[in-house]
Amino acid sequence: MTINKLIxxxxxxxxxxxxDNSVDLIYLDPPFFSNRNYEIxxxxEGEIRSFKDRWAGGIEHYIAWLKERVHEMYRVLKPTGTLFLHCDWHANAYIRVEILDKIFGLNNFINEFIWKRSSNRSSISKAARKNYDTIFFYAKSKKYTYNQLFMELSAASKELYKNKDKHGFYQTVPLLVSGKRQGETGKIWKNIDPNKQGQEGMHWVTTPAKLNEYEKQGLIYFPKNGKTPRLKYYLEQSPGVPLCEVWDDIQLVQGKERIGYPTQKPEALLKRIIEMASNxxxxxxxxxxxxxxxxxxxxxxxxxxxxxxxxxxxxKVSELRLQKQQDLFSVPFTVQLYKYDYDTLRYKNAFEFESWIVQQFGGTCNIQQRSDGGLDGKMPDNTPIQVKRSDNIGRNVIDNFKSAAERNDKKLFEKKRKESKPVGYIIAFSFGKGAVEEAARLKIKENIIIKLVTVDEIVPIAKKPTITIDVSEKSRGENGLWDLELTASGQSDAGIEFYSWDCSYDLKKGFKPSLIMDKEGRHRYQFKAGLHHIAVKVVDNDGLENIEVIKLQVNGKIKKTLL
Ligand SMILES: C[S@@+](CC[C@H](N)C(=O)[O-])C[C@H]1O[C@@H](n2cnc3c(N)ncnc32)[C@H](O)[C@@H]1O
Structure with a gap:
């Protein structure tokens, strides 16, 4: 079973x-209480609904909206679990006092991190500038998962490592530390008796044997003025400074990481949180x-x-982002939408489909795939279910099912018949006229009810969008590149959401978009002469998608063929 899920x-x-108690770490970055259109x-439709939901009232309403969700988050966290809530000045005070302290308890507040979003100078006066976000860190209990992290040294700290040898930049640290010792670390080394150093006496940081080893490796610094030797401590050895509350070393999303929507958080920020509080x-x-x-x-x-x-x-953007970064060794994931695509269900592995649809119908499926007598599952009261992963089911299926159901449990079959209740269910994509007539005849003539259920009565089904691509030459650059405009045009009853492009598509690697979200269906790209495979996905309002792949021969002329 896959655990990784997008829902x-x-x-x-x-x-x-x-x-309950099943999740190790929750990070939430809810829409901020900023009452601005850029919150959209x-x-x-989904987002606008949620936006209206939050804005049905003032700050109290927003807090109530978020609070009932955080309640559920608290419930699903393991006792060792933690929650990081990302917000900003608009509501951070309310969120801490009215939600987090109340649900987690004051004692389980661990910290408040300040993410200083950028160091850019702004024309806004200092007093009005609010260039930071708040990330509240709460735990469900005192025994929470926590890994100590380190931040990079500041430029000033790095300057302390000003000496250099074959191992790199270093500073020196004392080999003698305070306190007399009787054992190995209190022994004389290089004619220095540690017990006689300083007012109260001192000892070596390690044994004389280890100090000799360090000396051989060139790790000990002997001052020219004959003072006590010191240990070389290299910049490379330093883990950095323990993580502090103000994070000013993480920049806003930049470069290739940018997908093109305003509230995208940098991966470095999430890496820090996830490494800090999970394994x-x-x-x-x-x-x-x-x-x-x-x-x-x-x-x-x-x-x-x-x-x-x-x-x-x-x-869908998240799904494409995951697809782009995953490879053959990655753990697969599932995506749960509101509607199911007819083609995907219709051509799914037969057994997988049978067990899935039986469960959706409220039954349990037969474990053995063969010799099931044509019965694929049963309802809680044992009434049998048969699944046909096809359309236009014929009359003979009904008759065969009737015999199988009777053979399966004659007593139950007769009981159901007497009660005028279904003796069984057949699930299929559609039923032919013959099947419908036969089921009607059995009911009228023999009081045997076989209920014919179509898949779309159990789960909402929609047809995926269709798509076509066109190519036009914009210019031929001096550097021998062809500047082409690719135009995709999708159709769907649900309406088109966006397009996604992979201009160097490789069937073995799968769809790896170079442009994840394109609202217009227009992508300009520069191609070298030669053969290219281009794939475009279209995503509709139900989240259903389709893909078109073309072969593009670019060489003097442009020739497009469908793959
Ligand atoms: C600020 S964005 C999150 C950005 C994200 N951290 C990132 O780096 O891409 C907030 C998201 O919450 C979603 N959202 C708002 N209300 C929701 C709700 N009730 N249930 C699920 N998602 C919701 C919005 O659609 C939006 O995508």
């Missing part, structure tokens, strides 16, 4: 389905996953994860 939905509903990031194999949850920064980093750090967002776009 579309209101996090309150999804959190309620997660077991994705602009799709490999732990489960990390982000209930406001946005563009998937938390889960992307969690996956890189070999932890398991669950990401939730109410926006289809956020979930």
């Amino acid at each position: 579309l939905g209101d996090n309150l509903d999804i959190l309620r389905q997660i077991e 990031i994705w602009g799709d 490999e194999g732990d489960l990390v949850l982000d209930p406001f996953v946005g563009g998937g920064t938390t889960i992307a980093v969690t996956d890189q750090l070999k932890r398991s994860w669950i990401g939730i967002d109410q926006s289809v776009q956020a979930v």
